[in-house]
Amino acid sequence: MKRLFILMALLLPLSLYANEARPLADDEAVEQRLIKIAEEMRCLVCQNESLAGSHADLAEDLRREIRVQIRAGKSDAEVMDFMVTRYGDFVRYRPPVKPTTWLLWFGPFVLLVLAVGALAFMLRRRNHLSPDIPLTDQQKQNAEALLRDKS
């Protein structure tokens, strides 16, 4: 028993080596990806902040969760999927293009086309409304007189 203690005491210093500082680069890569992903997401508690910039409790939890997933080797798209299945498309700052958002994405262009079409239609109609009225002889002479004066 006593010998065991002595042996243990002798082995003790071996376990006391200071740990090597954890390589920062490894963590930094995770952190960089976390920020890149979280900047694309809306914080649900304070809706005008991104998940990357929010100090809300939930945002911290979600960042922790994303960190775990990044370490587990999930792709950015998989992390985004994880969030969207739980919180809906609302977490994304960029809404996806799908039938329910077609109006959002293409509505402005539809309006533009309609407006340009309406403008073209009106201009053409106006042309028809003002047919050429031939000048009288008097008017022609006046016009020529004016042009001559100018030069």
Next chain:
Amino acid sequence: MKRTLWYLIPLAFFIGLVAFFAVGLQRDPRLVPSPLINHSAANFTLPQLHAPAKTFSPADLKGQVWLLNVWASWCVSCREEHPILLKFSRNHVVPLIGLDYKDQPSDALKWVGNYGDPYTLTAVDLDGRVGIDYGVYGVPETYVIDKMGVIRYKQIGPVTQEALDNTILPLIAELKK
């Protein structure tokens, strides 16, 4: 006559736009519809508040309609819905399971000790991980879960008497059939 009709088009367009915004601006931006409605409720196993040695898992309630109420002792608006939940639980309509979200069990026990305990049992979600799976973003939140373990409704914010009478109770009655 035809000419004036043409001039009315921009006006009609403007009125349409105003109507669009009037509806949009009156919606509460805090109510984010949950994508989990009509999806299976995530399973979990968590210790019970009153008996930490025992656990609770949604699978235990398969075949029953039940409510999951996310609450915490630090949550102010949980006090608001508390009397309604107490009254609801007295009628023993369906099991009411509490999820004590990001809370110290000692505080939670004190809270139900002080204000009354409406819950069939409460599961302790200390780090909020289960909350993430349920898309919890503000406490209180209440989920109606059917016999198949599918989430059928989510009440965001306190359960009001109105929401209970008009939405939750009729839904429970229908799901129990």
